[in-house]
Amino acid sequence: MSTKSQLRREQLRERLIEAAEIRIDRDGLSDLRARDLAKDAGCALGAIYNVFEDLNAIAMAVNGRTFRLLGQAVGTSFDGGEPPVQRLIVMSTAYLHFADSNTNLWRALFDLKMTDDGPVPDWYRNALKGLFSYIAEPVEQLFPDLDRAEMDLMTRALFSSVHGIVTLGLENRISGVPPEQIERMITQVLSRIGNK
């Protein structure tokens, strides 16, 4: 394949991902249609399948970006001098605000169906590992006596707890509380956990 056509493919890929990001952000993952993306990117419907296996693959690429943005938001929220519990609270609050400001993109991270039998892609596992490593540091400071396996479990348990509070907190059907109340819940739980 010539370099020129490779470049064109790369540009089309990029345009499709951008179009999908805008649409997922605005309308949610479940409303994503290949037809609309072809129109947005100015290509024929069939041309999409020259650069992506399917619509799912485009959404996965958007999720890759979202994960990087989320990682930045969490990773730049603390200065490193905070006591560990405080750092966990600050990071969790950054997670909440990212989810609140980018609700549809953030939801897509968890709603997108992975190929049922296939393995979870490496970039997804790595992005998650990156997010977890931010949490692992204060967890190690808080619980120096845990062994590696217990530490990993605690890190995942804390992420999952905060994720649960944020998810249900942002769901109108459950409680529909304002973000300040969600912050209070996160603080309550994390302070108790860190209060040895």
Added chain:
Amino acid sequence: MSTKSQLRREQLRERLIEAAEIRIDRDGLSDLRARDLAKDAGCALGAIYNVFEDLNAIAMAVNGRTFRLLGQAVGTSFDGGEPPVQRLIVMSTAYLHFADSNTNLWRALFDLKMTDDGPVPDWYRNALKGLFSYIAEPVEQLFPDLDRAEMDLMTRALFSSVHGIVTLGLENRISGVPPEQIERMITQVLSRIGNK
């Protein structure tokens, strides 16, 4: 309307809910189709809309049942003599096992779109309130100093935390851990929180 035709309507309603329950349980909420339900219940496609407003309303009725079953599973898991932290752990484990054994039905509780602008139905709020009242009791014992508003917030925070651990724990994409590990995570978090 005659009593006989009322009875027939009631029976059709019941058959449709049963058929939807079987299908959601087996294939998940997103694969639910009115056409299939009409076939299962032995009625014309259009007859469905004489007894239900739409497919969503049938799924809501299934969720009502699932909530009752979940409430029973959680409400019968403890004997009342346990120390409060232990009781929270026992109830959470019952929640985990219900979610693990009835994954598609349990997911539907959270995945079903409520009418976007309409209010959340009363039965849904009441079912949730019932579930929360099981949690509120040990929370009050654990934290007698919290005022009513803080107690409510803590109750919701604990439910949300356990829900997050169960949800991500059962998701293959995140970690795909066996239920015993999920139980360990729940125990870790709840014991720390109760450890004043």
